[in-house]
Amino acid sequence: MRRVGIGVGLGLLLTITLLAAARAQDAPLATGALSASAPGALAPGAGLLVRPPDASPLSRDIAAFITAELRDRGYRVGQGDGYVMNFRLIRDAGGLPDRRAPLELRGDVGSDSESTVELLYNFRVLRNGAAPAQRRRADRRRDVTLTLLDRDNQTVWDARFSARSASDDDYAVIISLLPAVLDRLGRAAVDERIP
Numbered sequence: 001m002r003r004v005g006i007g008v009g010l011g012l013l014l015t016i017t018l019l020a021a022a023r024a025q026d027a028p029l030a031t032g033a034l035s036a037s038a039p040g041a042l043a044p045g046a047g048l049l050v051r052p053p054d055a056s057p058l059s060r061d062i063a064a065f066i067t068a069e070l071r072d073r074g075y076r077v078g079q080g081d082g083y084v085m086n087f088r089l090i091r092d093a094g095g096l097p098d099r100r101a102p103l104e105l106r107g108d109v110g111s112d113s114e115s116t117v118e119l120l121y122n123f124r125v126l127r128n129g130a131a132p133a134q135r136r137r138a139d140r141r142r143d144v145t146l147t148l149l150d151r152d153n154q155t156v157w158d159a160r161f162s163a164r165s166a167s168d169d170d171y172a173v174i175i176s177l178l179p180a181v182l183d184r185l186g187r188a189a190v191d192e193r194i195p
Contacts, residue, residue: 046082
């Protein structure tokens with residue numbers, strides 16, 4: 001009888017663990033919002049060239065990902081005879097600022113031989129020997145703008161999306177939302193939730 005109870009308890013614990021893991025897997029790496037304007041029409045069959053903003057590895061990798069995604073959607077990519085897509089990434093440090101500098105020294109030197117020095121020391125007080133509660137790390141924000149220009153350098157599509165994630169991997173966060181953004185290529189959107 002006791003073995004059955006232990007077996008049921010272990011089975012229940014294993015089921016709860018698996019459900020929690022599945023729920024964590026279903027959660028998206030990042031969430032975001034997309035706003036886009038489409039002042040021009042995107043001509044079918046035109047070639048697209050994706051231009052990274054700089055030569056950094058992150059920019060090149062994102063450009064390669066966008067190129068592959070557009071190719072998978074049936075666009076002719078890598079050719080500059082039609083449209084040029086530019087993108088720009090703005091990273092926000094986000095997270096929790098470390099406001100607990102252990103020691104801060106401020107000074108003011110006057111015109112005479114006397115100086116004023118102020119010593120500030122920040123510390124945490126433990127109550128009843130308990131460690132202070134850990135705060136959850138806040139999401140970092142990345143803003144990405146995508147601009148599609150025609151051969152006359154006129155804007156055909158201009159999109160901006162914000163990605164929020166606790167992850168430090170900028171590439172993984174951005175590419176997790178790019179397919180949803182590129183699905184809306186050429187269409188207007190106002191604060192649409194993605195993915």
